[in-house]
Amino acid sequence: MSWRTEGLSITTLTIIDLCRESVESYSKAGKEVRVARPKRCPACGCKNIIFWGKRARWAIDDTHAWRIYAQRVKCKGCSKTHTILPDFLFCRRSHLAVIIFLALTLVFKDRHGIKAAAFRLNISRSTTFRWVKNFKANSDLLYQRLSSLYRTAYPHAPPPAPTTDLCAAVLDLSKGLFTARHNRAPRGEDVSRWLSQFTCGYLLALPTKGGHCAADRLFASLFLGS
Numbered sequence: 001m002s003w004r005t006e007g008l009s010i011t012t013l014t015i016i017d018l019c020r021e022s023v024e025s026y027s028k029a030g031k032e033v034r035v036a037r038p039k040r041c042p043a044c045g046c047k048n049i050i051f052w053g054k055r056a057r058w059a060i061d062d063t064h065a066w067r068i069y070a071q072r073v074k075c076k077g078c079s080k081t082h083t084i085l086p087d088f089l090f091c092r093r094s095h096l097a098v099i100i101f102l103a104l105t106l107v108f109k110d111r112h113g114i115k116a117a118a119f120r121l122n123i124s125r126s127t128t129f130r131w132v133k134n135f136k137a138n139s140d141l142l143y144q145r146l147s148s149l150y151r152t153a154y155p156h157a158p159p160p161a162p163t164t165d166l167c168a169a170v171l172d173l174s175k176g177l178f179t180a181r182h183n184r185a186p187r188g189e190d191v192s193r194w195l196s197q198f199t200c201g202y203l204l205a206l207p208t209k210g211g212h213c214a215a216d217r218l219f220a221s222l223f224l225g226s
């Protein structure tokens, strides 16, 4: 039985590639794009993983839609296929991670309304609303995990308390942790890529209904590493 997906009906997981490339160069490489082979299967932990074709998908920013090819891999241990995404994307989202991060920052830090944030980033209101809703649903788990990391990075400074807004505290913690690790002020793109790596791409993937469905537990097990 797999170590992360016991009792869950999981066929495909996302693996985030620690990609240094821009979306432009990733797109330009087309089907020739190269990614590192994952060391372990995220479902069962098996090390015997083979490349298994590529699948076209979109990567959208505020002005352009880039066609990219995401590498798929197959685990010889559990026979499941997984998709490797560059870290400028989150799983199940076509917009670039940095656009999503900027939208969340506009709403939760700069206190813009959803309509104003969507207009500023040239995104539909309904898309922005879904991002905000899912981020809110994940914010408790994100805050717990990020504040734990923050205490490790800054043992003598308490993490920002979520006194008024948990979502704003999560964004502050993300920036603070990036600064602690890289010793420089982060750009939005830096933090969004780091968040994609940190959440295994599942930043916004937690369903908002039910609370205890398979995807919830999968997210928690990937994210918390349990």
Ligand SMILES: [Zn+2]
Binding pocket: 041, 042, 043, 044, 045, 046, 075, 076, 077, 078, 079, 080
């Ligand atoms: Zn496997």
